[in-house]
Amino acid sequence: MLEAMHRCISYRGPDDSGVWSDRDTGIGFAHRRLSVVDLSPEGHQPMLSESGRFRIIFNGEVYNFAELRAELEPAGHRFRGHSDTEVMLAAFEEWGLEASIRRFVGMFAFALYDAKERVLHLVRDRLGIKPMYYGRVGAGAPDRALFAFASELKPFLELPGFERRVDRDALAAYLRFAYVPGPSSIYRGISKLPAGHLLTLRLTDGAVSTTCYWSARAIAERGVADPLELRDDEAIEALETRLRSAVELRMIADVPLGAFLSGGIDSSLVVALMQSLSPRPVKTFTIGFESDRYDESRYAERIARHLGTAHTTLMLSPQETLATVPLLAELYDEPFADSSQIPTYLVSKLARTKVTVSLSGDGGDELFGGYHRYLYAQRIWRRMQPVPRPLRLAMGAMAGAVPRSVWNFMIGAVSPLLPQRHRFRLPGEKVHKLALMARAKNGDDIYTSLVSTWMDPNSVVIDGREPGVVLPDASRRAVLPDLLRRMMYTDLVTYLVDDILTKVDRASMGVSLEARVPLLDHRVVEFAWRLPMNLKFRDGDGKFLLRQLLARHVPREMFERPKMGFGVPVDDWLRGPLRDWAESLLAPARISREGFLRPEPVQQEWQRYLRGSGNHNCIWTVLMFQAWVDRYRPTG
Numbered sequence: 244m245l246e247a248m249h250r251c252i253s254y255r256g257p258d259d260s261g262v263w264s265d266r267d268t269g270i271g272f273a274h275r276r277l278s279v280v281d282l283s284p285e286g287h288q289p290m291l292s293e294s295g296r297f298r299i300i301f302n303g304e305v306y307n308f309a310e311l312r313a314e315l316e317p318a319g320h321r322f323r324g325h326s327d328t329e330v331m332l333a334a335f336e337e338w339g340l341e342a343s344i345r346r347f348v349g350m351f352a353f354a355l356y357d358a359k360e361r362v363l364h365l366v367r368d369r370l371g372i373k374p375m376y377y378g379r380v381g382a383g384a385p386d387r388a389l390f391a392f393a394s395e396l397k398p399f400l401e402l403p404g405f406e407r408r409v410d411r412d413a414l415a416a417y418l419r420f421a422y423v424p425g426p427s428s429i430y431r432g433i434s435k436l437p438a439g440h441l442l443t444l445r446l447t448d449g450a451v452s453t454t455c456y457w458s459a460r461a462i463a464e465r466g467v468a469d470p471l472e473l474r475d476d477e478a479i480e481a482l483e484t485r486l487r488s489a490v491e492l493r494m495i496a497d498v499p500l501g502a503f504l505s506g507g508i509d510s511s512l513v514v515a516l517m518q519s520l521s522p523r524p525v526k527t528f529t530i531g532f533e534s535d536r537y538d539e540s541r542y543a544e545r546i547a548r549h550l551g552t553a554h555t556t557l558m559l560s561p562q563e564t565l566a567t568v569p570l571l572a573e574l575y576d577e578p579f580a581d582s583s584q585i586p587t588y589l590v591s592k593l594a595r596t597k598v599t600v601s602l603s604g605d606g607g608d609e610l611f612g613g614y615h616r617y618l619y620a621q622r623i624w625r626r627m628q629p630v631p632r633p634l635r636l637a638m639g640a641m642a643g644a645v646p647r648s649v650w651n652f653m654i655g656a657v658s659p660l661l662p663q664r665h666r667f668r669l670p671g672e673k674v675h676k677l678a679l680m681a682r683a684k685n686g687d688d689i690y691t692s693l694v695s696t697w698m699d700p701n702s703v704v705i706d707g708r709e710p711g712v713v714l715p716d717a718s719r720r721a722v723l724p725d726l727l728r729r730m731m732y733t734d735l736v737t738y739l740v741d742d743i744l745t746k747v748d749r750a751s752m753g754v755s756l757e758a759r760v761p762l763l764d765h766r767v768v769e770f771a772w773r774l775p776m777n778l779k780f781r782d783g784d785g786k787f788l789l790r791q792l793l794a795r796h797v798p799r800e801m802f803e804r805p806k807m808g809f810g811v812p813v814d815d816w817l818r819g820p821l822r823d824w825a826e827s828l829l830a831p832a833r834i835s836r837e838g839f840l841r842p843e844p845v846q847q848e849w850q851r852y853l854r855g856s857g858n859h860n861c862i863w864t865v866l867m868f869q870a871w872v873d874r875y876r877p878t879g
Contacts, residue, residue, distance in 0.1 A: 248391075248398035249273035255302070255394060255752045258282075263289045263298065268446055270356060270363065274300040279496050279600055279757055280308075285324025292332035293320065296359045301328050302394055303351035303373045304759070306492035311346065340364060341441065344456055348492065348764065352436075354392060363444040365392055369457040369765045370606075371425075371438030371740035374748055378433035380405045390444055390451075395749075396576045399433060400875070407877040408432070409839060414578075414868070415707035418700035421580035421864050422742045427710065429577045430877070438740055457765065463732045464722045466772030478778050479791050481770070483516075486792070489764035490516040490602070498599035501526030503590055503758075504554070506542030508613070508789050508802055509604025513761055515550055515796035517602060524553040528594040528601070530586055531558040537812060545801050557593045564589070564811060565820055571867065572874040574753045580696070580860075580867040581742050582813045588750040595756040605743050606762035609734045610771040612727070612785030616693040621726050623677065624686040632684075639681025642674055648855030650674045675858070686726040694738065696860050703844050727776060735768075814859045817852070825849075825862070828869035837872055840865065 245262045253260070256275025264271030274288040289300050305311075308327035311334055316322075320333040331353075334343035340355065350372035355364040367375045376396060379388035381404035391402055399405050413427035425435035436442055439457035444450070473481065490513060494500060502514050504527040517525045527547050531540030540556045547554035567585050574588065594601045608614050627635055650671035658670075680692045692698070701709055723729045744760075751758035761767070774788065781787040793802060817825055827833075829849050831842035845865055851857030 244402060245271045245273035247401040248393060249275050251397045251401060252393070252395050254755055257755050259287060261288050261300075268361065270446065272298065272300045272354060272356070277599070277752075277755055277757060279304065279498055281324045281326035281329075282497050283324055286326040286328060288328060290328050290332060292336055294336060296357060297332050297335050298356045298358070299328060299332060299353055301331065301351060301353040303349060303353070303368065304493075304757075305331055305347045305349040305351060306495060307346075307348040309495075340366075341454070341456055344441065348766070350759070350763075352394065361446045363390075363446065365436055365442040365444075367436045367438055367440055369439045370459075370744070370763045370768065372744050372748070372760060372763060374745065375436040376428055376433055377436060377442065378428075378430075380432070390449070396428060396430065396433065399430070406431075406879070407875065408879040409877045411704055411707035411839070412710045414839065415700040415704040415709040417578050417580075417868065418697040418703055418864055419695050419709060420737075420742070421696050421860065421867075422745065423577055423579075424737055424741050429871075431879075435741075438736070459732070459736050459768075462769050462772050463728070463735075466769070466774075467723060467728060469773065470775050471770075471773045473774075473778070475778070475791065478774065478788055479795075482767075482788055483792055483795070485764070485767050485770055486512070486761065487516050487520070489761040489767055491520050492764075493602055493759040493761045494520060496600045499526070499597060500600040500602075501528060501594055501598040502552075502602040503527070503594065503604070504529050504543045504547060504552070505604070506539045506544075506546055506802070507604065508786055508793055509607035509762060510543075511546050511604075511797055511802055512607075512789060512793045513602050513604045514546070514552060515793065516761075518550045518552055519796070524551055526594075526598055527552040527554045528590055528597075529554070529556050530590045530593060531556055532564070532811070533558070533560060542801070542804070546797055549797055549801065555593065555597065557589075559589060561812075561820070565816065568816075568821065568824075569870075572870040575745075575749050575871075576875070578864075578868040578871045579745065579749075580864040581746055582811055582863060584746050584750060585811050587746050588753065591751045591756050591758070592754045595754045598756070600757045600759060601751070602759050602761060603747060604762060605747060605760045606739065606768075607786065607789055609731060609739045609743075610762065610768060611787075611789050612731060612776075612779040613789075614734070614785070616690070617727055617730055617785060618780065618783065620686060620689040620693055620730060623680055624683065624689050624726065627681070627683065627689075635681040639678040642681075643678035645674075646671070646854065646856035672858070672860075687729065690726070690730045690733070696858070696864050703840055705839060705841060725776070727780065813863050817859055817862060825866055828866055828873070829862075834869075839868075839872070 245264060249260060253275055256277045258278040259276035262273045272289040276288060289298050291298050305327040308330040312330045315333045315337055318337055322329050344366060351368045352373035352375040353366050365375055365377060374394050377392035380391050380402045381388045391399060393399060408431040410427055410429060410431045413423050413429055417423045423429050426437055428435055439455055441454045441456055443452050502517055502525060504510050504514050514525060514527055529540050529543040532538045544554060544556060564585060567588060648671060654670035676693060679698060680689050683689045697703060701707055723732055747758050778788045779785060829845060831846055834840050834842040834845060848857050848861050852859060852862050
């Protein structure tokens with residue numbers, strides 16, 4: 244079973260593999276290794292500690308391992324190689340599990356067997372950068388079923404007795420958000436270990452307990468209660484010091500290293516700091532598209548030239564981009580419908596031709612206020628709140644009745660006359676979102692509308708009831724009193740973990756590339772939450788502090804422009820080259836036969852879309868689920 248489980252995710256670690264099992268305890272580990280630090284056999288896993296007490300399999304990196312090793316050697320610990328895994332084991336011997344985890348700076352998901360206590364520990368890093376699934380498989384009482392864990396869902400399919408039963412409540416949540424929010428997975432009985440958590444399984448009686456060793460909520464609440472008082476120049480200096488340290492740690496590798504460079508603020512800042520720390524040109528990568536609506540490669544190239552990086556741009560034709568669509572269900576192995584998964588996979592594939600590790604700028608939007616929806620939701624609510632709700636409902640109904648295509652045409656005609664910040668790629672989408680927001684009872688409802696794809700997913704999923712998720716609520720309003728902070732907090736613990744980081748992990752590891760995210764160093768996160776809001780939002784824009792810091796390294800005219808996002812023309816595809824594929828997956832007879840979704844609302848949305856008034860995001864979400872069903876043949 245172990246051999247089969249780790250063989251199906253060999254791409255996550257093509258350089259080495261290891262399997263260990265113990266018949267006496269009934270426990271076994273299987274590991275795939277992507278060799279990054281200590282390429283020698285001394286880095287092989289599963290790895291046993293000096294005393295023989297601990298055995299580990301580990302996905303990720305503990306970046307401060309050299310510092311920890313320097314503390315452990317005087318205490319008598321000896322090391323065969325120079326891997327971070329060996330240092331982790333020595334730390335557990337010296338300080339214990341929880342105390343060690345709190346000292347780790349890194350991204351990690353690991354399983355640790357403690358032979359002395361006869362317990363298995365599963366641990367996930369503070370921000371959820373690395374994935375960890377777990378659950379019981381097989382018939383019988385819970386304490387007699389097989390307990391299994393893995394980095395992805397594919398390995399569970401290799402286990403005898405695993406029932407591919409869809410969690411219909413998780414499916415309803417997926418239709419709302421376009422990803423499956425944790426701790427659920429798409430399969431009943433399989434969960435995601437939450438970020439910042441430690442799970443312990445006692446082998447003696449099968450009891451399971453979980454501990455939160457780092458809480459994003461506690462960090463947010465403490466930050467609001469104890470804000471820093473800094474002048475602009477002091478804040479810029481403090482942020483640069485922390486980010487420079489975070490980037491420097493993430494440049495430690497025994498293999499070629501580079502960075503994704505989109506030309507946006509976050510990736511440009513990461514690359515600028517990398518280049519300032521590197522004695523040679525940093526390898527940077529971007530992909531370009533033939534359509535100007537989606538192509539940012541020219542901006543990335545200007546910044547690369549200014550910084551002096553060794554830059555590679557790959558211009559992709561529509562045919563090359565479309566060829567990725569059939570791979571998505573296999574790559575993500577859980578329904579996932581953020582269409583930027585496509586360019587993320589393609590830029591990862593490009594980077595892997597030259598490097599094994601690539602740094603990215605993810606996390607800046609959630610920490611420093613980069614999403615349009617933050618200021619947009621606040622502004623809209625301030626304007627809507629004085630208007631009587633019945634009048635708002637009537638106005639929303641009228642705006643929603645006009646097709647998106649008509650809004651796109653009308654607003655597009657006057658767009659050149661509008662200020663830069665009010666120009667949007669798909670204005671019809673914004674107007675229809677605004678029409679939905681007219682129903683809002685408070686600002687938190689506005690946020691929920693903005694992050695929702697299907698507004699009433701329970702009406703689409705048969706026997707599905709959307710579970711509670713971490714959205715702004717009354718209790719959080721008491722400790723996070725302003726809407727901006729509540730939205731940013733919610734994105735940090737939901738959208739960032741289950742969408743952004745999931746997207747980057749599957750896309751990069753799918754081509755055997757390790758992606759590192761310096762902006763999500765937990766010390767940077769803790770610092771960011773103590774910053775007053777005027778250091779994040781100023782003069783109608785977010786990311787004030789990041790912009791000021793980047794301006795130290797790159798001229799403003801190179802990065803001050805409207806945010807484009809990392810998009811692909813899904814709307815055009817579904818009306819053109821993907822229409823036959825979509826029609827096949829959305830066929831009412833097929834959907835009825837599969838028994839997960841009600842065909843009527845799906846067909847209604849599809850027909851509205853074809854007439855120009857439907858939402859392509861709704862359709863793409865259903866299509867990604869249908870493609871997943873087609874690939875994995877789930878039951879129930």
